Amino acid sequence: MVGLIKHKVRRHPSDCVNCGVCKARCPIYKETSKESYGARGRMALIKAFSDGELIDTKQLSERLFSCLLCGACNKSCPLNIDLTRSICEIRGLLKHKDKKTHLLSYLIKYGFRNPKNIFKGIGFFDYLCQHLPFKEKLDNLRRRYGLKITPSKTSLVDTITLSKAKESIGRVAVYPGCSVNYLFASMGISLIEVLNQLNYDIVIPRKYFCCGAPQFAMGFLKEAENIARKQIEVFQSFSLDAVVSLCPTCVHMMSDVYEILIGETIQGIIDANRFIAKHTKNILDISDNISSLYTDNMVIYHQPCHSKNYINAGNEIPSLLKSVGLHLHYDDTCCGFGGTFRFIQTGLSNMLTSRIKQRYSQSGLVITSCPNCIIQFRNHNINSKHFIDIIKYAMKG
Numbered sequence: 112m113v114g115l116i117k118h119k120v121r122r123h124p125s126d127c128v129n130c131g132v133c134k135a136r137c138p139i140y141k142e143t144s145k146e147s148y149g150a151r152g153r154m155a156l157i158k159a160f161s162d163g164e165l166i167d168t169k170q171l172s173e174r175l176f177s178c179l180l181c182g183a184c185n186k187s188c189p190l191n192i193d194l195t196r197s198i199c200e201i202r203g204l205l206k207h208k209d210k211k212t213h214l215l216s217y218l219i220k221y222g223f224r225n226p227k228n229i230f231k232g233i234g235f236f237d238y239l240c241q242h243l244p245f246k247e248k249l250d251n252l253r254r255r256y257g258l259k260i261t262p263s264k265t266s267l268v269d270t271i272t273l274s275k276a277k278e279s280i281g282r283v284a285v286y287p288g289c290s291v292n293y294l295f296a297s298m299g300i301s302l303i304e305v306l307n308q309l310n311y312d313i314v315i316p317r318k319y320f321c322c323g324a325p326q327f328a329m330g331f332l333k334e335a336e337n338i339a340r341k342q343i344e345v346f347q348s349f350s351l352d353a354v355v356s357l358c359p360t361c362v363h364m365m366s367d368v369y370e371i372l373i374g375e376t377i378q379g380i381i382d383a384n385r386f387i388a389k390h391t392k393n394i395l396d397i398s399d400n401i402s403s404l405y406t407d408n409m410v411i412y413h414q415p416c417h418s419k420n421y422i423n424a425g426n427e428i429p430s431l432l433k434s435v436g437l438h439l440h441y442d443d444t445c446c447g448f449g450g451t452f453r454f455i456q457t458g459l460s461n462m463l464t465s466r467i468k469q470r471y472s473q474s475g476l477v478i479t480s481c482p483n484c485i486i487q488f489r490n491h492n493i494n495s496k497h498f499i500d501i502i503k504y505a506m507k508g
């Protein structure tokens with residue numbers, strides 16, 4: 112059984128000593144230079160609100176919903192304070208939100224009970240936009256608001272549920288997460304092919320639930336708890352060596368956050384980065400010609416915030432790609448997506464991406480290990496791939 116990511120005991124906001132280390136790492140503070148939009152400022156607001164010194168206002172909501180939940184503050188705080196958890200908890204108590212945040216709250220609370228319908232709606236909207244006469248103008252507008260999203264024709268879960276390896280050494284489940292399941296099913300297929308080549312049988316449970324990260328981010332802790340319980344029930348019914356996911360946000364949610372919410376996690380949940388890197392030898396044996404593919408171009412490896420700040424699973428794949436001859440430039444600047452943040456704080460989100468856009472656009476390719484970063488890059492016309500597609504190519508030679 113693959114080891115679980117241990118939940119570290121973290122301290123409460125009331126322990127904060129205002130040192131400002133978190134502020135220096137906060138991408139939103141760096142962008143706005145405003146204390147109340149930075150990590151330390153948000154801690155001060157949370158303390159004041161909890162102590163009854165601040166009332167619930169739209170301004171408070173604006174400050175708390177302008178956080179990416181990137182985790183840079185959690186990782187840097189010398190007192191090990193769980194800032195992001197406190198932010199999510201307080202978000203759930205706020206009533207005076209702006210219209211956009213209210214709308215998104217309802218959509219996530221009720222719509223994500225059945226994510227399939229949400230993505231069907233997105234698919235229908237996409238189809239309409241593709242068939243209107245002013246398609247190009249509309250495309251630009253959709254990109255600006257992060258709404259240029261084209262779902263896969265069939266979700267991963269509806270495409271495949273079992274895939275056997277030739278000489279099986281074990282069985283793992285693939286948890287796709289909503290982005291891979293509904294938007295990038297082909298990435299899920301790549302993962303299955305790679306895992307099969309590593310001699311693992313694959314199972315994908317037909318019963319699919321969102322991991323609960325959007326609900327947790329909006330402060331719907333009860334809903335997130337319910338999802339955690341259902342999810343554990345689904346995976347407990349299989350005998351598995353691991354549960355592998357391509358999305359670091361899902362891995363963080365199903366390990367650390369489930370532990371906080373209900374004291375249990377998905378047994379064996381692991382980031383695909385880490386799982387595949389464990390079998391490096393198998394990949395290196397057959398990946399000779401990967402380097403010839405991108406020699407003329409600079410390739411950037413974009414490190415996702417959730418990999419770096421929450422689950423510490425990030426360096427394995429860039430090291431692996433480098434070791435097979437890929438000239439890789441490592442970059443861990445936040446892409447600006449942030450899930451719900453992208454839709455609530457569209458302007459800020461675009462500003463963050465614009466910081467890296469020129470550099471990233473000039474590179475031949477951006478490789479990353481998070482499907483959500485890819486949504487953001489594609490909305491900004493940045494050529495990007497999930498590492499799993501590169502590994503699949505390498506393995507096939």
Ligand code: SF4
Pocket residue numbers: 126127128129130131132133134150151154187188189190191192194
């Ligand atoms: S780093 Fe920790 S202790 Fe320092 S200001 Fe931020 S939350 Fe407070």
Ligand code: SF4
Pocket residue numbers: 133136137138139140149150153177178179180181182183184185194195
């Ligand atoms: S999670 Fe990221 S954006 Fe939010 S306060 Fe912490 S460092 Fe800033």
